[in-house]
Amino acid sequence: MNIKRNILLNPGPSTTTDTVKLSQIVPDICPREKEFGELMRNLRNDLLKIVHADSEKYTSVLFCGSGTLNIDVCLNSLLPKDKKILVINNGAYSTRAVEICEYYGLDHIDLKFPDNEQPDLEIVEQILKNDSDIALVHTTHNETGTGLLNPIREIGRLAHKYNATFTVDTTSTLAMRPIDIEKDNIDFCMASAQKGLTAMTGLSFIIGNKQKIIESKDFPKRSYYCNLYMQYDFFEKTGEMHFTPPVQTAYSAVQAMKEYFAEGEENKWKRHTRVFNAIHKGLDELGFKDYIRRDLQSGLVVSAIYPDDENWNFEKVHDYCYERGFTIYPGKVSNTNTFRLCALGAIDEKDIEDFFEVFTEALKVNNISIPVIYK
Ligand SMILES: *Cc1c(COP(=O)(O)O)cnc(C)c1O
Numbered sequence: 001m002n003i004k005r006n007i008l009l010n011p012g013p014s015t016t017t018d019t020v021k022l023s024q025i026v027p028d029i030c031p032r033e034k035e036f037g038e039l040m041r042n043l044r045n046d047l048l049k050i051v052h053a054d055s056e057k058y059t060s061v062l063f064c065g066s067g068t069l070n071i072d073v074c075l076n077s078l079l080p081k082d083k084k085i086l087v088i089n090n091g092a093y094s095t096r097a098v099e100i101c102e103y104y105g106l107d108h109i110d111l112k113f114p115d116n117e118q119p120d121l122e123i124v125e126q127i128l129k130n131d132s133d134i135a136l137v138h139t140t141h142n143e144t145g146t147g148l149l150n151p152i153r154e155i156g157r158l159a160h161k162y163n164a165t166f167t168v169d170t171t172s173t174l175a176m177r178p179i180d181i182e183k184d185n186i187d188f189c190m191a192s193a194q195k196g197l198t199a200m201t202g203l204s205f206i207i208g209n210k211q212k213i214i215e216s217k218d219f220p221k222r223s224y225y226c227n228l229y230m231q232y233d234f235f236e237k238t239g240e241m242h243f244t245p246p247v248q249t250a251y252s253a254v255q256a257m258k259e260y261f262a263e264g265e266e267n268k269w270k271r272h273t274r275v276f277n278a279i280h281k282g283l284d285e286l287g288f289k290d291y292i293r294r295d296l297q298s299g300l301v302v303s304a305i306y307p308d309d310e311n312w313n314f315e316k317v318h319d320y321c322y323e324r325g326f327t328i329y330p331g332k333v334s335n336t337n338t339f340r341l342c343a344l345g346a347i348d349e350k351d352i353e354d355f356f357e358v359f360t361e362a363l364k365v366n367n368i369s370i371p372v373i374y375k
Contacts, residue, residue: 006369009279009350010329011301012142013173014345015196015200016256020199024248025254031247037239039254044235044312046257047205050174050197050265051181051189059179061209061232063304064246066138067171070204071097074167075138077228078188078212082220083135084108086164088124088155091115091143092332093169104222109134115146115333116292128162137164140241144172145332146293147301147340156185165212171195176272176344178265178301187212193249198346201258202246259346277341278352283341286360287371289365291331291338300344301354306337307372314339320362327357 001022008015027038032295036124036224043050052054063069080086085108087097092115098342101108111127115120119139132332141152142292152168169187175196175345181189193199206228213232221227225243234242260268279302280294291303306312318328331338363370 004142004325005201006325006327007172007347007355008327008345009341009352009355010327011195011340011342012192012344014198014342015347015351016198016252017202017259017346020252020255020259020346022164024200024252026248026251027254029247031245032240033286036245036247036250039250040235040241041239041248043253043257044205046261047207050260051179051186051207053207057233058207059210059213060205061213061228061235061243062183062228062241063204063206063231064202065192065204066201067169068096068191068192068300070171070192071138071169072100072204072223072232073226073228074188074190074208075100075106075136075207076206076217076222076226078136078165078167080135080216082107082133084131084133084134085138086111086124086131086134088119088137088139088150089113090117090119090150090308091148092145093140093143093171096139097138097140097169102318106222107133115143116148116296118151118296121151123156124155125161128164129237134162137234138167138168140169141178142170142172142256142300143302146292146303146338146341147297149296149298150188153184156187160185162286165209167208172300172344173298175260176269177298178269181207183337193253193256195344196224197253198344199253200249202249202251208211209252233317270336271348272343274349275347275352276300276302278349279341279343282352282359286363287357287373291333293338293346301340301342303331303333303338305316305374306339307368308375309373311367311369312372313366314357316366317359317362317368321355321358324358325359328359342366
């Protein structure tokens with residue numbers, strides 16, 4: 001089978017290997033069969049290994065849905081009665097967590113910082129110190145809308161110092177940028193299969209502290225489908241997902257996992273770094289400016305500011321690249337127009353070099369000045 005290879009520079013789903021694509025073509029199976037249960041069990045164990053989690057202390061819980069579901073599950077399930085969530089918010093994904101709090105009516109503090117800066121940890125500590133009702137601290141590891149990296153290890157240390165549970169949205173770092181759940185002071189992290197793992201959409205997972213899940217049994221139940229304890233308990237009792245799992249996506253995740261361990265954590269991170277550096281090299285040569293200071297970037301997402309050129313037209317540049325197999329993506333920043341080039345997926349620096357040939361042509365055919373101009 002010959003499948004066209006598209007280079008996705010959007011922030012997930014990402015470019016997959018043909019072997020991952022084809023692994024979904026399997027004989028039909030009822031997911032309640034033992035054989036499928038075995039597959040899910042292995043998948044859950046392998047997820048622990050990705051973040052170096054001790055299986056005595058940590059567990060992983062799978063859900064059918066996209067990554068946002070994980071944020072929903074963690075926040076609605078892990079908050080005790082009459083307690084409060086502190087969201088450390090410097091971007092679109094932590095804002096999404098705040099919206100989830102609003103939708104469930106969860107008591108929360110939306111602690112906002114500028115979207116191009118790391119949070120001020122002294123302020124975070126003051127808030128924690130002054131409010132003993134805070135039982136859960138949440139933030140985003142890599143704010144995918146901009147590519148800003150947050151200091152999760154330090155935030156986790158503060159959360160624990162004040163006896164709060166620390167949940168981190170690691171959707172756009174897990175299985176790419178190395179994470180050590182214990183050293184990084186994480187109680188719960190999360191991702192979906194189509195991002196770092198480079199599998200297909202539809203499977204999401206939360207990796208976290210088993211004891212804390214068990215303790216949450218008696219917390220208020222705020223959702224039926226999206227309750228962490230209920231899903232965990234069903235896995236423990238039956239080895240299965242409570243409701244129908246995304247069967248073919250699970251097969252692709254197994255294959256992607258094999259490829260993850262074959263490449264290895266260190267080599268994979270090196271490859272993403274090569275891709276990231278190639279993106280910067282290409283943008284620098286064309287004169288583009290970064291939105292985020294380079295030393296604060298996650299190494300996975302680059303946000304470039306739109307040039308001040310009357311011929312600049314993101315749609316046209318996008319369409320030119322798209323027709324040639326390369327997908328670029330708008331940024332998620334409220335007050336500045338940006339676009340994003342991401343280093344996710346089964347791609348390497350050669351793909352980025354090929355991309356910049358096409359991208360440069362796209363600028364030329366649209367009469368956009370090179371180097372690009374800023375006022
Ligand atoms: C992709 C992503 C999500 C999930 O978004 P979906 O649209 O539900 O797939 C959540 N958090 C972060 C940081 C992400 O990058």
